[in-house]
Amino acid sequence: MELRLDVHDRVDHLPGQHYVVRLTAEDGYTAQRSYSVASAPGDPLVELFVERLDDGEVSPYLTDVVEPGDELEVRGPIGGWFVWDGTTPALLVGGGTGVVPLVAMVRHARDLGRLDLLRVAVSARTLAELPYADELAEAGALVVTTREAHGIRPAARLTAMDLLPLWEEGQTAFVCGSAGFAEAASQLLVGLGIPAAAVRVERFGPSALELPKR
Structure with missing residues (x-):
């Protein structure tokens, strides 16, 4: 599933970087997962691809529960080695x-x-x-x-x-x-x-x- 986010104070990413999505339960328990960015740097939104795992702690919530307008805690972009700068073959x-x-x-x-x-x-x-x-x-x-x-x-x-x-x-x-x-x-x-x-x-x-x- 494609998850498209409007990230406030966004820093432009490089292709190959990823974001961490963190969920916090009412009892304070937290779980986080990293998802690679699928969108180009010029896209006004950040697109993540989420594969639903039946026994996952994060993906079922992102694919089955999240609705447009919901707020998520994210951190990124992250990564500096597995990136393509757009200028080299x-x-x-x-x-x-x-x-x-x-x-x-x-x-x-x-x-x-x-x-x-x-x-x-x-x-x-x-x-x-x-x-x-x-x-x-x-x-x-x-x-x-x-x-x-x-x-x-x-x-x-x-x-x-x-x-x-x-x-x-x-x-x-x-x-x-x-x-x-x-x-x-x-x-x-x-x-x-x-x-x-x-x-x-x-x-x-x-x-x-x-x-x-x-």
Whole structure:
């Protein structure tokens, strides 16, 4: 679900940054989660993508309870390493909801008229489970699905041969997804000869609790 916020005294974010949303119960108990920003810096609102987790403490409230006009406690933007400045070529590789910060990069590039700077490859189990699928496809992204065929491509994981035509000298690679996806994708890139220093990785999930969750 897309959650669009009017943030008072907002500081413009960079594509790739995230916000922390904090909820406080009547008894004083608090829970907070980090969500990557999907909107471009030029968007007057801050758009977060919230994946509903049945056993979550925060996402069910944000997806099922929050209504237009409600106030939320947020902090951000946060993060300075996994960001794209809009001026240099980049290869974006995302898995599942890990595409969210990459969408912000795509939107920023579109606003600047520089989509030519980006090459994008994304993967999900099914097309229905891929956030912003239509928008990514319109931006020229390679879309791979692992549980169903997509177009003329059978169900399959992202491979080195998928990424090889997208890589160009001088790019920075941004990889975002679950810990398993991020590890596999970054290994594919390094295996192609891409310098490890040129690969920036953001993981989320149980083994990366300190990083943004979605």
